[in-house]
Amino acid sequence: MILVAIDTSTEQGSIAIARDGVTLAVEASQGGSHTVWLLAALDRLLRDVGLGRDNIDGFGVVVGPGSFTGLRIGIAMTKGLAAASGKACAPVVSLDAIAAAIAAAMGSAMKGDCTGRILAPVIDARKGEVYFALYKVEKSGLRRLREPAPASPQEFLAASAGAIVGGNGTRLPVIADHPGIEIVALPPVAQQAAAIAFSIFSAGHQVPPEELEPIYLRIP
Amino acid sequence: MxxxxxxxxxxxxxxxxxxxxxxxxxxxxxxxxxxxxxxxxxxxxxxxxxxxxxxxxxxxxxxxxxxxxxxxxxxxxxxxxxxxxxxxxxxxxxxxxxxxxxxxxxxxxxxxxxxxHAVFLEHEKPPLPFMALVVSGGHTSLVYSATDGSVSTIGKTRDDAAGEAFDKVAKMLGLGYPGGPKIEKMAREGRGSIRFSRVKISDGSLDFSFSGLKTAVLYHLRENPATEQTVPGICASFQRACVEALVEQTERALQQYPASAILLCGGVACNAKLREAMSHLARRHALPCLIPSPRLxxxxxxxxxxxxxxxxxxxxxxxxxxxxxxxxxxxxxxxxx
Known part of the structure; x- marks a missing residue:
């Protein structure tokens, strides 16, 4: 199954094309508007892997939490691609994908490198807050311990003590400079979004494009 | 196609x-x-x-x-x-x-x-050159389509768009959003006898200004709080001042730019008084006045x-x-x- 996965939940967007959850090619944004780079990147990826648009079996998209405008661009574009192709979509929670990216960056969760460890993906939510969730690395995969929610950086630091941290929330000085914090740099998150999207399709939980909705976690 | x-x-x-x-x-x-x-x-x-x-x-x-x-x-x-x-x-x-x-x-x-182009969905495109007044909640512009096919802005609002002024005045009067239809409906029951002062652009340009008119209504309401009886008159007076400003500036534009037709478009072009006044202006200049139906x-x-x-x-x-x-x-x- 060929899936295209899109992540525009932060300013560092990425897009991946994967077969059965395994990434064939991935491209990260080089800055600039998500509206502009995303389709050009999709076009390059398809050419790079020698596939056509009609080979795509479905779409995964990161639906939040994250940048409101970023999420809407990624979702609107995914809705358009899905409507044009008649294919279904898999909504991916941003923090789930980032947690998987942290695990990937640490080696492989399945190899037991960090089995038992707590992962704390964190996104800069602006207005002095972050979005975060907590995950435990188990032999069978990642288990979500705490649901995604907005919080102050201090609340995040208290909840994530001893955890491995990743995501653009780590650029906040109060988090970056926290003594003893273990931060990992992440690969483009669209790769993990593609793997999660594949598991959603495999479980039959894909949705038609009109059912894709952002997870805002904040009222306007 | x-x-x-x-x-x-x-x-x-x-x-x-x-x-x-x-x-x-x-x-x-x-x-x-x-x-x-x-x-x-x-x-x-x-x-x-x-x-x-x-x-x-x-x-x-x-x-x-x-x-x-x-x-x-x-x-x-x-x-x-x-x-x-x-x-x-x-x-x-x-x-x-x-x-x-x-x-x-x-x-x-x-x-x-x-x-x-909404105009051309219902009317034959007039020969060039023509003048269009685009007036809505976000825009108030005089657009000139010249003989060579070029399209230029020859006048625009310097502050609020006309429709925005309708929305703000409707809000002051507690009429709700969008203000255009609410004020128009109220204005039918009132007389436009209050002279709200308007900002006249004195530099000879074809620009518009509606924020002064909106402020004039605000000051009037401070001195004379709105009642059920006075709201229709305030609406009629404000609407008249808006329509006059739009028509006057369009007429000045016609004196500077020859046109074969006047086009009126945008959301505020739904306003019956504006449609009537612009049609009247066009008749005085022996020009066709092309206005889309309200839905367009x-x-x-x-x-x-x-x-x-x-x-x-x-x-x-x-x-x-x-x-x-x-x-x-x-x-x-x-x-x-």
Missing amino acids: LILGIETSCDEASAAVLEDGRRILSNVIYSQDEIHNRYGGVVPELASREHLRKIDSVVATALEQAGVGIREIDAYAVTRGPGLIGSLLIGISYAKALAYFRQKPLFGVNHLIGHI CADNGAMIAAASVACDPVSPLDLDGDPNLRIPAVAERKGTA
């Missing part, structure tokens, strides 16, 4: 299927008025959220009503600006994806040019599809939103600005 037009520049999500540039097969408009009503104006974040929620169904309904499938669409047109950037990006991202996936031409349309005055996808004839196709890979997109002024066009 079937064109799918998508418009999401402000608080209306619309999609339309146009055949051969003229025949409207469908024109679905989803208004968010109820959502913004309680705030007395458009809340950009709410508008963006609602556009994303509705974009699929608006486009799907437009295709269904036109009796065509997505594969039968030959080209796509979408508003690229001006407007609220968060709103614009929903329509643009969606339209780009459709055009890219189906490998069809994409047109990024200037919303103001779209309003002018509102923001709609059909006008965006129609305006695609006036632009070159763009790559779906490159198109971005431009919230400040303008029609250049004459001086800019001549390279003398």
Whole structure:
């Protein structure tokens, strides 16, 4: 199954094309508007892997939490691609994908490198807050311990003590400079979004494009 | 030739299927008025959220009503600006994806040019040159289409758009949003006998200013709090002042720029008094006055599809939103600005 996965939940967007959850090619944004780079990147990826648009079996998209405008661009574009192709979509929670990216960056969760460890993906939510969730690395995969929610950086630091941290929330000085914090740099998150999207399709939980909705976690 | 037009520049999500540039097969408009009503104006974040929620169904309904499938669409047109950037990006991202996936031409349309082309959906295009007054909640511009085919802004508002002034005055009077229809309805029961002072642009330009008029109403209300009995008169007086300002400046424009016709378009062109006054002006100058029917005055996808004839196709890979997109002024066009 060929899936295209899109992540525009932060300013560092990425897009991946994967077969059965395994990434064939991935491209990260080089800055600039998500509206502009995303389709050009999709076009390059398809050419790079020698596939056509009609080979795509479905779409995964990161639906939040994250940048409101970023999420809407990624979702609107995914809705358009899905409507044009008649294919279904898999909504991916941003923090789930980032947690998987942290695990990937640490080696492989399945190899037991960090089995038992707590992962704390964190996104800069602006207005002095972050979005975060907590995950435990188990032999069978990642288990979500705490649901995604907005919080102050201090609340995040208290909840994530001893955890491995990743995501653009780590650029906040109060988090970056926290003594003893273990931060990992992440690969483009669209790769993990593609793997999660594949598991959603495999479980039959894909949705038609009109059912894709952002997870805002904040009222306007 | 079937064109799918998508418009999401402000608080209306619309999609339309146009055949051969003229025949409207469908024109679905989803208004968010109820959502913004309680705030007395458009809340950009709410508008963006609602556009994303509705974009699929608006486009799907437009295709269904036109009796065509997505594969039968030959080209796509979408508003690229001006407007609220968060709103614009929903329509643009969606339209780009459709055009890219189906490998069809994409047109990024200037919303103001779209309003002018709404006129041609119901009237024969007049010979050049002609004058258009585009007047809505976000825009008040005099646009001149010259003999050489160039299109220039010759006058624009320096502060509030006319429709914005209607919205703000309606809010002051507790009438709700959108203000245009509410004030117009109230004004029918009142006499426009209050002389609200207007800002007259004294530098000889063809620009407009409505914020002074809005403030005049505010000061009047401070001295004379609105009652059930006085609101109709205030509405009638404010509406009259707005209409006079729009007509006077259009007439001054006609004295400077020869025209074969006057076009009135944009959401405020729904206003019956403005339609009447502009028609009267046109008659005095022995010119035709072309005004779209009210449904085509509102923001709609059909006008965006129609305006695609006036632009070159763009790559779906490159198109971005431009919230400040303008029609250049004459001086800019001549390279003398």
